[in-house]
Amino acid sequence: MRKKYPVEVISHSKQLVFVPADLTNNKEINKIAFGNKVVDVTCAPHPKGRNVVVLSNDVQKELSMPDLSTSLHIFIDQHTLFIGPLIGILTSGFTPFPLRPIGERSMFFAKLLSVNKSVGALPFVFGEEHIDWDQGLIEGYFFVDGGWMKIKVPFPNVVYDRLPNRRTERKSELRSMKSRMQTDYLIPWYNPGFFSKLDVFERLQQDERAVEYLPETHQFSSFTVIERMLSNYGNVYVKPANGSLGLGIHQILFDKHNGYYYCRYRDQEGINKLTKFESLEKLMQKVFYKRNLSQMIVQQGISLLRSEKRLIDFRVHTNKDEYGQWQVAAIAAKIAGQGSVTTHVNNGGVVKSLDELFEDRTERELCEKKLSEASLLLSSILEKNMEGIIGEIGFDLGIDKSGRVWLFEANSKPGRSIFKHPKLKNFDLLTRKLSLSFGIFLAEKAITAPEDIFK
Template structure:
């Protein structure tokens, strides 16, 4: 990763910036830019031969640089010096509570912003109500030390989309805001939009790099579709096309011996239920409950490897770094709860690291296969989806032959696996990389603006 420089603000009447002695420059910068705020200022190499960024207090004020910022990247293009990257983390669900300004997700955002000092970036959280269009400023949420603070900050160089749900991203006001920030201000968004399961599978099915990892998946159009797939595979899954957290997933099996159809699912009280039906028509009406067929998908069932007779799959996180390269940043197994349809924690699932499940040689083979699949799938998703994709959370499975299957890919992956005590380093790494990609995208955007 690129190394940032320490920042020191000093008292001086002039708009003045001291450059670190190790900073390579082709010419003396004449202007300083933070986000969308540009200030003409005098620049010199640090007079004391120090390798730090010195910023006069009037310049810091003119740039709206928060006092808690301790380190920054520098990027020069011709005679303009860019500080940052300034990364706006866009979300919704704000509260009036100072200790928890983003509700139950406040801790997650606090941990994300906590890595800023080692990266030389300025991340802040904001929502649509925080934008002051007439002033070109945002009343952003920062976390310095042990507390949340609000500061006015220029519009960011890039925006990291962390909207909590599909309902938020479909709001007309959000779509208008996003179009304006992208169109009028040229600010790119990364990780925009939740993936639609069916749309994603259909796009990847035509990609040779990805197709071998995909179970057969179709939009639910008729009962005959379900009947055909049950005849081909021993079981299938019916899933909401836009579901999350394992909600609404039904495992359907036909038992020839008992001449009946069995449906296993999690009810509204998070209890696992198993129901028997004499025919598919009654099963489908029970599952859909009046909803349209095409709001669900049907997916081939895979006989997964097991731990103590409990099926398991794998959560694999991939992230892009500050040079735009994909990395596997975390791998964990999720073992299904007793009788559960999914491996989610709310259904009794348990997180384990690979060393808890496999002997050393087996662990190495499985890890290699999972990493290879995740990197290949990341490149395919990036090539086949719109927008800038910087992180993905994969739900992958392995069958008895060792073949890897992709069940889902999440553009805004949850972080439940990081409750495992052996994944603390991966927890930090994924947060660092989520912001490091903002550095890459910021530099790319700046360089594209230069004629």
């Protein structure tokens, strides 16, 4: 069973390490590791029987271990005492400003790193430009005592991918760096890549348990597909295959009584529009004339639950925990703005907790149960059918008027706007803790059972 221990440094120059008194197999330890650095040492039980790790300062220096008073996890494998884990959080967009080194995202990363003591890990933020391949060191950004500090540390035990967008992710130097770290240094990499909406649906369709949650979804191929889906469902959504934040989403409706087509969308000035057309061709020519339709998907419209005539959908965050198990970390309701095609906050949407949305406790608990069961099942199926190691997913789910759950999107790097709601602060903290806790699980696996990760 893994356990956290305080780590202390003493002035001594004999490659000495005192191990916690409750480690019964300490006599076999002759090496110590931090990140990817390994040092030969002489180990002895703590002379006063304390359950702490004590390093002589020469060992600390050789390991390039920062002197940050915190408790860390210990793993023992092949006569080596591993202290950590050291979790590298990869991103981009660094600035020269010490107070905001990652620009407007500095506060998010500060909050993420600030849970390190409760989790028992040592996380830092870095970019491709901070790596010294020759020395095997990274000049990482640590958040210490309310401020940012740059410290050189070894290559990490694991990398948590927080690249901000697809464009950055496609850069050749980042792809090369990722490949080198994974191949040459066998560093596990979690949450790589952004999901494509269509790819997610195609992967999920391979498992019959997921099919009941999937609205009919196709890559745009012809007006005929839209006509057929409008005939079946009355309305469809046309949206970018790789979009985010609700941008570029259009709802097309067909009124069988008067034969008109309607399109609801948000224009470039941010105004919600509802326009009427005599034919689908005219609608497409007028509304989509600047868009590459081959990059769009068409999705079945659903008759969703409403609050005061406004559409409701739900954001559910799932995370893997320190045991590698999926957990539901947060659920929030999102209510569409007046005349908006989506429930996104930047389109006038409002976030509510479930107890604010449902006055009836039984109704709330049933909704929570349905959303949790769907999210956990879809998480486990996606994990098996997508490449890479997935540690968190943000689901956009809907419940129709008959109580059936539908999946609209799954995001590998979910936005965090729901956590601005005061009643969701605890969920914000939980998702941050779980993001790092899963890194502990992966680090231990990479040390003790690498064949489970590098298959």
